[in-house]
Amino acid sequence: MRDRLAAETKAALKSQHKQRLSALRLISAALQQADIAAKTAIPDQDIPALLQKMIKQRRESLAIYEKAGRAEQAQQEAAEIAVIEEFLPRQMTEAEAKEAVAAAVTEVGAASPKDMGKVMALLKERHAGQMDFGKASGQVKAVLSGG
Numbered sequence: 001m002r003d004r005l006a007a008e009t010k011a012a013l014k015s016q017h018k019q020r021l022s023a024l025r026l027i028s029a030a031l032q033q034a035d036i037a038a039k040t041a042i043p044d045q046d047i048p049a050l051l052q053k054m055i056k057q058r059r060e061s062l063a064i065y066e067k068a069g070r071a072e073q074a075q076q077e078a079a080e081i082a083v084i085e086e087f088l089p090r091q092m093t094e095a096e097a098k099e100a101v102a103a104a105v106t107e108v109g110a111a112s113p114k115d116m117g118k119v120m121a122l123l124k125e126r127h128a129g130q131m132d133f134g135k136a137s138g139q140v141k142a143v144l145s146g147g
Helices: 002-015 018-038 044-068 071-086 094-108 113-127 133-144
Strands: none
Touching: 002 018, 018 044, 018 071, 044 071, 094 113, 094 133, 113 133
């Protein structure tokens, strides 16, 4: 992942694609911050969660900019989201996510909303970077409360 990021950054630099280069540098900076915080290079399996967090922050900013009528900043956030998403594994479809939630509930033996933490932990372990855990949380809650 880091090698790909370096190669993409180099290519964007050569092609003078400023917006893409800026987004790639943001990813590099976030990785560097995570490495410093962990006092070692974070493992590759933790990188998708970091990228998901970056996307979530940008989506929130995007909504704020759109609400305020600041089209240029909103466009910048949308472009950054697109570049960051390129580095994430393929996202699960709604049906695949529901299937994964049902399988996790069965595997953990969850029977009530009290077991939600166990189910979410299993989903995060197995599907990091592949599913939206905000939506998954709602699905788990619905399944466990009999909905």
